[in-house]
Structure formats: C-alpha cells, structure tokens
Amino acid sequence: MKTLLRMVPLLAAAALFAGCGEEPQVIKYEAGKYQGKRDTLPWDSAAYGGDKARWESDMRARIGNQNELRRMPAD
Amino acid sequence: MARMKFLCDAERCIECNGCVTACKNENEVPWGISRRRVVTIADGVIGKEKSLSVACMHCSDAPCMAVCPVDCFYRTEEGVVLHDKDLCIGCGYCSYACPFGAPQFPQEGAFGQRGKMDKCTFCAGGPEEDGSQAEFEKYGRNRLAEGKLPLCAEMCSTKALLAGDAAEVANIFRERVVRRSGNGADISGWNTAYGKGSLEADMKKGAESGGGAK
Amino acid sequence: MKRQLVSCLRHGAAALVATLAIAALPAGAADAPPPANVAAEAIGAGLVQPGNNANAFREARRGEDQSITFAAPPDRVLIQSQGETWRQMRNGPITQYGGWAIVVMFLGLVVFYAVRGEIKLTDKRTGKLMERFKFIERLAHWSLAGTFVILGLTGIAMLFGKHLLLPLIGHTAFGYLAWAAKNVHNFIGPLFLVSVLLMVVLFVRDNVWQAIDALWIRKAGGLLSGEHVPSHRFNFGEKTWFWLGVVFLGLMVGTTGLILDFPLYGQTRQDMQLAHMLHSGGAMLFIALSLAHIYIGTVGMEGALEGMKTGYVDETWAREHHEYWYREARGERIPDNAPRPGHKASAAH
Ligand code: SF4
Numbered sequence: 001m002k003t004l005l006r007m008v009p010l011l012a013a014a015a016l017f018a019g020c021g022e023e024p025q026v027i028k029y030e031a032g033k034y035q036g037k038r039d040t041l042p043w044d045s046a047a048y049g050g051d052k053a054r055w056e057s058d059m060r061a062r063i064g065n066q067n068e069l070r071r072m073p074a075d
Numbered sequence: 076m077a078r079m080k081f082l083c084d085a086e087r088c089i090e091c092n093g094c095v096t097a098c099k100n101e102n103e104v105p106w107g108i109s110r111r112r113v114v115t116i117a118d119g120v121i122g123k124e125k126s127l128s129v130a131c132m133h134c135s136d137a138p139c140m141a142v143c144p145v146d147c148f149y150r151t152e153e154g155v156v157l158h159d160k161d162l163c164i165g166c167g168y169c170s171y172a173c174p175f176g177a178p179q180f181p182q183e184g185a186f187g188q189r190g191k192m193d194k195c196t197f198c199a200g201g202p203e204e205d206g207s208q209a210e211f212e213k214y215g216r217n218r219l220a221e222g223k224l225p226l227c228a229e230m231c232s233t234k235a236l237l238a239g240d241a242a243e244v245a246n247i248f249r250e251r252v253v254r255r256s257g258n259g260a261d262i263s264g265w266n267t268a269y270g271k272g273s274l275e276a277d278m279k280k281g282a283e284s285g286g287g288a289k
Numbered sequence: 290m291k292r293q294l295v296s297c298l299r300h301g302a303a304a305l306v307a308t309l310a311i312a313a314l315p316a317g318a319a320d321a322p323p324p325a326n327v328a329a330e331a332i333g334a335g336l337v338q339p340g341n342n343a344n345a346f347r348e349a350r351r352g353e354d355q356s357i358t359f360a361a362p363p364d365r366v367l368i369q370s371q372g373e374t375w376r377q378m379r380n381g382p383i384t385q386y387g388g389w390a391i392v393v394m395f396l397g398l399v400v401f402y403a404v405r406g407e408i409k410l411t412d413k414r415t416g417k418l419m420e421r422f423k424f425i426e427r428l429a430h431w432s433l434a435g436t437f438v439i440l441g442l443t444g445i446a447m448l449f450g451k452h453l454l455l456p457l458i459g460h461t462a463f464g465y466l467a468w469a470a471k472n473v474h475n476f477i478g479p480l481f482l483v484s485v486l487l488m489v490v491l492f493v494r495d496n497v498w499q500a501i502d503a504l505w506i507r508k509a510g511g512l513l514s515g516e517h518v519p520s521h522r523f524n525f526g527e528k529t530w531f532w533l534g535v536v537f538l539g540l541m542v543g544t545t546g547l548i549l550d551f552p553l554y555g556q557t558r559q560d561m562q563l564a565h566m567l568h569s570g571g572a573m574l575f576i577a578l579s580l581a582h583i584y585i586g587t588v589g590m591e592g593a594l595e596g597m598k599t600g601y602v603d604e605t606w607a608r609e610h611h612e613y614w615y616r617e618a619r620g621e622r623i624p625d626n627a628p629r630p631g632h633k634a635s636a637a638h
C-alpha cells in the first residue's frame with residue numbers, strides 16, 4: 001500500500017510531463033489527404049453516390065463558369 | 076481536386092457586399108454574424124481605394140486549429156477547414172488567432188457569454204450527414220455535396236471573388252491578368268493571404284493530380 | 290516578439306521602397322498603363338503593378354486606414370497579424386515553460402520532502418492555544434484557496450487537456466468536460482478576484498517590511514539548516530507569497546480574467562490576446578508557486594494547517610516559528626521593532 005501511494009506522485013508527474021513536449025499542434029496540410037473527424041465526403045452525397053470523377057468534372061465545369069472571358073463570344 | 080481556395084481580385088471588387096448578403100441568406104447565418112466581410116482600404120482616396128472580400132481562407136497551417144483547446148477543427152481532402160459545433164466550447168481562442176477575423180460568435184446569455192463558434196465552411200457543411208437538416212441548422216448549406224461552389228463567389232457580379240480548385244482559379248486569374256497587361260510571380264496575393272510558398276506548392280500538387288490546365 | 294519585430298521591419302522597409310518608387314514615377318503614371326520597361330522594373334522590385342493583388346494584400350496586412358460597411362465584427366481590419374504572435378506565445382512558451390515550471394516545482398518539492406521531511410516542532414506542545422487567524426481571515430483564505438484550486442484545475446484542463454486528457458477519453462467526452470471547465474472557470478473567476486481583494490485588505494498590515502526580515506533572508510528562512518528564525522506575525526517567506534502571489538499575480542490574473550470573461554466592453558482582439566497571455570502566463574507561475582505554499586502549509590510543516598483550519602496554534606508552534614509575534618502577544622516589547630499601536634489586538638485571546 002505504501003509503495004502504491006509513493007507511485008501516485010510519480011505517475012502524476014509522468015502524466016504532467018506529457019503536456020510539456022514540443023509537438024506541432026496542427027497537422028500540415030497535404031493535398032488530397034483527409035485530416036479529420038467523421039464526415040461524409042462531398043461526392044458521397046445523394047446527388048453523386050460516391051462517383052468522385054463525376055463530382056470533380058462537375059466542379060471543374062462550375063469553376064470554369066466563373067471565367068467570363070471564356071464565356072464571351074470569341075471575336 | 077487538389078485544393079479549394081478563395082481569390083478576391085482587389086482590382087474588381089466594388090464593395091457591393093453582395094457576397095456578404097448571399098452568404099447570410101444561403102446559410103441562414105445566426106443573428107449578428109457575417110461569415111464574409113468586405114473591407115475597404117484607403118476609402119475615398121482616388122487611385123488608392125481598394126476593397127477585398129474576406130472570409131475564412133481555409134489556411135494550410137491553420138492558426139485556429141492550432142489553438143483550439145478541444146481540437147474541434149479538421150480539414151477535408153479539398154483543404155477546407157471545418158469545425159465541429161458539438162465540441163466547440165465557445166472559448167474564443169480561434170478568433171484571437173485567426174488572421175482574417177473569420178470565427179465569430181452568437182451572443183448567448185447575459186454577460187457576453189459566447190455561443191458556439193460560427194465561420195465560413197466553403198459551403199461544405201460540417202460533420203453531420205450531407206444535406207441533412209441538422210447540418211443545415213448548424214453549419215449552413217452543403218453546396219459542395221451538390222456539386223456547386225460557394226455562393227458568394229458564384230454570384231459575385233464583377234467576378235472579383237473566385238472560388239474553387241487552386242490551379243483552376245489561378246488559370247482564370249492568369250488569363251485575366253494577361254489581358255490587363257500585368258505579370259509577376261504572385262499576382263494573386265495568395266502567398267500573402269495563405270502563407271509563404273502556398274502558391275507554388277498548391278499549383279504543383281494541382282498539376283500532378285490533373286486538376287490543372289488542360 | 291522577434292518574429293513580430295522582423296515582420297514590422299520588413300513591412301516598414303517595403304512601404305518605404307514603395308513610396309520612393311511611387312514618388313519616382315511621373316505624375317499620372319498610375320492611371321495609364323506604364324511603359325514596358327518601367328513595368329518590368331517595378332515587377333522586379335515586386336512593387337507598383339497594375340492589377341497586382343499582392344500589393345493590396347500587403348497594404349491590408351499593415352492594418353491601416355481600413356473600413357467596413359457592415360459593422361458586425363469587433364475589429365475592422367482585414368488581416369490581423371498579431372494573431373500569429375499570440376498563437377506562437379500560447380502554444381510555445383506559455384504551454385511549454387508553464388508546464389515545465391509546474392512539473393519542476395512538483396518534483397522539487399518531492400525531492401525536498403524526501404531530503405528534509407516534515408518540519409517538526411522541536412519542543413513539546415504546551416496545550417495552550419493562541420489565536421492566529423480570525424474567522425473572517427480564514428474565510429477569505431479558504432474562499433481564495435477553493436476558487437484557486439477550481440480555477441487552476443479547469444484552466445489546466447483547457448491549456449493542457451488537449452495533450453493530457455483528450456487522447457485518453459476522446460473528443461466527445463473531452464468536449465463536454467472542457468465545456469464544463471470553461472463555464473465553471475468563467476463563473477468562479479470573479480469570486481476569486483473578490484477573495485483576493487479581501488485577502489489584501491485583511492493581511493496587508495502584517496505583511497509590510499520589518500527589520501527582522503533581513504535575518505530571515507540571510508538565513509534563507511532556516512529551511513535547510515532547520516534553524517528557527519524569529520519573525521513577527523508573518524515571516525519573509527510568507528510576505529513574499531503575499532506580495533508576489535496574492536497581490537501581484539492574484540490581481541493580475543484576476544483582472545485580466547475579467548477582461549476575458551466579459552468581452553462586451555469594446556475590447557479588441559489585440560486586447561484579448563494581451564490579456565490572455567498575461568492571464569495564462571501569470572497563472573502558470575501562480576500555480577507553480579502555490580504548490581510550494583500548499584506543501585509548506587500541509588505535509589511540509591507540523592501544525593501549520595491547524596492554524597488555518599481552526600484559527601488557533603499551539604504556543605510552542607508560535608514561539609518556534611514566529612517568536613516575535615509570540616512575545617508581542619504576551620505583552621513583551623520587541624526592542625528592534627516596537628509594536629505599532631493597536632497591533633496587539635490581532636493576537637490577543
Ligand atoms: S482563416 Fe481563420 S478560421 Fe479560416 S482556417 Fe484560417 S485561421 Fe482558421
């Protein structure tokens with residue numbers, strides 16, 4: 001019992017030590033890597049049903065629509 | 076898709092605040108919060124006045140993520156920074172750290188108690204089922220899951236505000252700038268807005284993953 | 290700090306070069322498309338360029354002369370670079386040095402206890418008691434102590450919980466815990482400040498410098514030698530804790546806490562960042578020092594806790610630890626430091 005009680009501060013100290021390490025607190029962004037909590041991916045929605053390629057091509061078209069120069073009649 | 080980004084062209088923004096209004100309406104943002112804001116520099120000074128529309132920039136090395144005591148932020152494959160309102164404790168730290176003033180809080184209770192943090196989601200909802208009522212109420216519309224882009228950019232009348240894959244947006248902008256007879260390495264301002272080296276890195280990744288120029 | 294300075298210098302230099310470049314251009318050049326060679330030069334310097342957003346963002350970053358039509362956010366600048374400094378401070382020195390300060394103090398006390406053991410009374414107890422703390426004094430002390438422990442634990446949960454608890458209990462459970470911690474922290478905080486103020490009012494009189502304190506400093510309180518150094522009601526160690534801990538740190542942490550707790554009085558983000566750095570940095574030091582105080586008040590010294598618990602100490606304890614106070618209470622005159630008028634009352638039965 002006595003040794004066990006002696007262990008308590010040691011364990012507490014060990015637990016406290018853990019907080020003092022110099023670890024990066026944010027994961028560096030890497031393109032195309034999901035870094036997070038459980039959340040459905042955009043192409044897993046009702047509209048796309050997991051078809052990532054179709055989602056991407058739709059997005060690309062949509063982005064292109066923002067370019068009024070491309071939408072202008074060529075002259 | 077490599078990396079979702081916003082781009083605001085200071086040469087085009089006319090400070091109409093349409094993006095602010097569109098966002099509030101589309102996402103039914105809580106009272107007192109504007110997820111997007113338009114800031115004008117040197118208002119009224121001829122030749123120097125510039126406006127920029129800014130919301131969460133979905134940082135690569137996100138300060139909000141680094142300081143959140145409950146670690147409620149996460150990043151999607153497209154580089155969109157989202158957060159979990161169920162975990163958020165309303166401490167306000169993300170708003171101290173964020174360079175762009177993106178995180179905002181509904182006031183809750185008598186002494187300025189903060190409610191759950193609210194910020195731009197790149198119209199990508201949050202950690203609830205895509206398109207569900209719960210997701211809409213907490214985070215707003217999930218337009219990405221519907222194959223659409225953030226409304227603020229899509230409805231921008233002067234196309235100052237662009238949104239989408241970094242490589243695609245950069246292409247649009249490059250085309251535009253060529254017409255404006257400009258040139259230069261970081262004409263988009265991304266290295267200032269997203270951090271050093273972000274332009275080059277994302278462009279490269281974008282080109283590799285086939286999201287770039289055709 | 291260094292980062293900030295460097296970036297200030299950088300911005301300053303950029304602005305200077307920009308002004309010079311603009312001044313060098315012929316009037317009206319900004320409106321008309323500049324001749325190719327001028328444009329190329331300007332690009333080389335990363336400066337004046339028609340349609341270059343980088344310039345606008347650089348301007349924005351300086352944070353000057355900006356306005357916003359919709360007044361929802363509390364500050365009107367586009368980019369607040371100070372946030373990064375705050376992040377570096379909080380996640381860097383405050384978390385790391387603060388954490389280490391607490392750990393090192395804790396381990397130091399464990400070692401001290403192992404070496405020195407409990408400071409026991411040398412003589413037998415007389416059984417006669419002296420009043421050391423009045424009821425109101427004990428009330429102030431224990432309400433300060435109670436709120437301090439609650440605030441310390443909830444504060445630690447919010448600063449270190451991400452590293453200590455979150456990996457153990459997971460996001461959901463920790464989310465609830467942190468939510469509770471934050472609310473408890475926010476509501477108990479003002480009570481803490483009230484207790485601090487009460488403490489200051491009650492104890493300031495006996496904590497002023499007295500000649501005998503020099504002896505205590507010279508002998509390091511007899512902590513290591515085991516010698517009993519005479520003192521008045523409070524010795525220099527206790528006075529240090531009073532001035533540095535209760536008065537300085539207590540008031541600093543308490544008032545910055547109020548600033549953070551009630552954000553509706555026009556504080557800017559920068560005010561909040563500064564308040565938070567002082568608050569959490571001060572709190573780390575406060576917690577580390579408090580461990581020593583708690584140690585000496587409980588397991589470190591026989592009879593110390595009794596005094597604060599019941600308000601009474603044994604005469605032997607009084608004589609050994611606060612000899613002058615003991616003698617004054619018995620009506621003796623202390624030659625080098627005559628009791629101030631009305632002072633005896635606090636020690637009378
Ligand atoms: S802009 Fe602000 S809220 Fe958005 S990712 Fe960056 S730090 Fe976080």
Ligand code: SF4
Nearest residue numbers: 143163164166167169
């Ligand atoms: S307010 Fe919420 S999201 Fe922001 S740092 Fe605090 S817990 Fe995290």
